[in-house]
Amino acid sequence: SLSDKLKRTLKNLRGEGVLTREHVEAALREIRMALLEADVNYKVAKDFIAAVKEKAEGQQVWTELKPSEQVVKIVYDELVELLGGTSSRLVFTKQIPNVVMIVGLQGSGKTTSTGKIAMWLAKNQERKPLLVSTDVYRPAAREQLKVIARATGQSIFEMPETNDARTLAREAYKHAQQTGFDTLLIDTAGRLHIDDELMEELVAIKGETKPIEILFVADAMTGQDAVRSGEEFHRRVGITGVMLTKMDGDARGGAALSIKQVTGQPVKFVGVGEKYDALEPFYPDRIAQRILG
Amino acid sequence: FQGRKQIDAELLDELEEALIAADIGVPTTLHILENVRRGIARNQINDIDALKLAIKTELLSILQEAEKNGVVSEESVSETVSPYVMMIVGVNGVGKTTTIGKLAQRIKAEGNDVLICAADTFRAAASDQLAIWAERTGVPLIQQKQGTDPAAVLFDSLKAAKSRNSDVLIVDTAGRLHNKSNLMAELEKMKRVAGREVEGAPHETLLVIDAVTGQNGLEQARQFLKIAGVTGIVLTKLDGTAKGGIAVAIARELNLPIRYAGIGEKVDDLVVFDAEQYVNSLFE
């Protein structure tokens, strides 16, 4: 773990009054390694190290902690602060319906998460959600959401006669308005951030439905590319939050920090399993510990 | 070359970052740069182009070494062993089912009778998804309803393949995280079932790795290799911006070769992995 590595690195340096430049330089290398191993983007790691260096150098040595423990605490606190303590409760308005769009790269867990979020909102925020899949590309995608809706007792809007994502979104919206569902969850097809046509499709769906929330669903095992996809989805569509999936695995989840830093948007939910109740709100301190190993 | 050493230090930093940015990982990056530094010290590398070439050569040798040690191919299995069984495994959402559609197309086009086994009996609409691929490629599919024991579907598929004299059986499995011991045990059980029905089966076990995967991909490969006996890697979603460098770390540590690359969502978007082309693309 990082604490062990820092203990070893710093054990021969004398702790005398202040954290010396020597203490900090020695520790920074270990911290950078830990962040890269945890898949934090190397540019984000660089900025993070610079911030920690500034906070650490010249600080009074705390008598109850060894220098290594003090450095770990500075790093941990900085990480928790950056990951941000924003509430994961979605903020709704009086409008019927409030629309939540679910977007992201292929295979990240959007369809499964749409079912989970619907269940969570019904249970924890007393919402009446309607689901719709606008994935007209992937084989059996609409069927997949239908099976999930049935399994979780949710209502789903279907329009098998169309193969246009925009039409599905628009008609689902009207249906929610007319039948009083206060929340519309729109599952979208996985797509590459460099696919202009498909990114335009997301902008069009957004235009039709004016969502209060656009959640970027990202896989916890995403590596250095998290910055590129997160940034591009934010630039072109505008995300309002992130859901990090497959956190029941052993990926350290550094992508969370990378995406937060580059989009400024908070992680709101975490997926922790394949079942539809496997959703948790995001706790910055937990993922900070996980990133630091 | 007055300022040569100076240039190299900064340039080496830039190149180190390029390798890290490609998800090659710190240990493999340091290993490559160490060898390169030795070449610089011996005056064998004297300018930027030579430096880039040296790094490319290091990467290529890692991948080619794995190809040598790696794999089983269909040619190494006797003609009398039938069907040739390919199991497709990996964590959730990486592209297993889609890859099978592409593989079925390719293998059928080579003149084989292909049969597909829908052994993901867990996830919503998993067999519906595979059924559409089977229909698109004109390949028969063996499936059972959701909740059936996957080993039972596999067993039925092996029996069907033998009675139909299929040349190749491709087995789709449910996505599973490598730290779930019960799910990994399920995979082990499926291998035993295959081995009892057909000599040496599964003859090929391909681990599908998503090109966006970071360092966790190495742990995925370690666990799947240990428990499911992986023989090769399929690197998917290389049509994105991620470089899939974790496959290089996997090649170096575990000697697993990359057999195919997924470059899109359509049935023809699968290529036999070309190490030289890949290494060149890392520096674009």
Ligand SMILES: Nc1nc2c(ncn2[C@@H]2O[C@H](COP(=O)(O)OP(=O)(O)OP(=O)(O)O)[C@@H](O)[C@H]2O)c(=O)[nH]1
């Ligand atoms: N273990 C685990 N698996 C998950 C989690 N979230 C989703 N999955 C699995 O990840 C796989 C992909 O999920 P999907 O919901 O189909 O992903 P998607 O983003 O909709 O995929 P596309 O629509 O093709 O882009 C499935 O096997 C899910 O069961 C999670 O939090 N933990």
Ligand SMILES: Nc1nc2c(ncn2[C@@H]2O[C@H](COP(=O)(O)OP(=O)(O)OP(=O)(O)O)[C@@H](O)[C@H]2O)c(=O)[nH]1
């Ligand atoms: N761009 C791109 N997308 C791909 C590629 N391979 C698969 N996909 C997409 O990735 C998503 C997931 O593919 P699946 O084949 O369902 O993945 P899987 O591993 O079978 O998923 P689970 O069975 O749920 O674990 C789908 O949207 C595919 O179209 C590829 O090479 N490039």
Ligand SMILES: [Mg+2]
């Ligand atoms: Mg989906």
Ligand SMILES: [Mg+2]
């Ligand atoms: Mg699948």
